[in-house]
Amino acid sequence: MKGFTQIQGNIFVEPCKDCGERPVVEQQKGLFIVRCPKHDSHYQTKPGFVDINDWNLKNKVHTSLGATDTKPSKEAS
Ligand SMILES: [Zn+2]
Numbered sequence: 760m761k762g763f764t765q766i767q768g769n770i771f772v773e774p775c776k777d778c779g780e781r782p783v784v785e786q787q788k789g790l791f792i793v794r795c796p797k798h799d800s801h802y803q804t805k806p807g808f809v810d811i812n813d814w815n816l817k818n819k820v821h822t823s824l825g826a827t828d829t830k831p832s833k834e835a836s
Contacts, residue, residue, distance in 0.1 A: 773818040777801045784809055
């Protein structure tokens with residue numbers, strides 16, 4: 760068995776968009792991954808802090824089109 764941690768029930772998380780499972784947190788060498796508990800091939804966040812926001816964005820059925828936080832801004836004065 761893998762050491763998964765359940766996400767607290769009072770925290771909103773999207774279900775896995777592929778299989779509908781509630782995600783869990785896996786700890787690897789002090790880093791945290793939000794992932795599907797059933798399938799290694801389903802979406803996982805990058806190892807680091809518990810990035811539920813990223814999980815939620817990637818598992819929304821209706822993804823926003825190309826909206827990222829990295830659009831170039833040339834507003835330097
Ligand atoms: Zn899944």
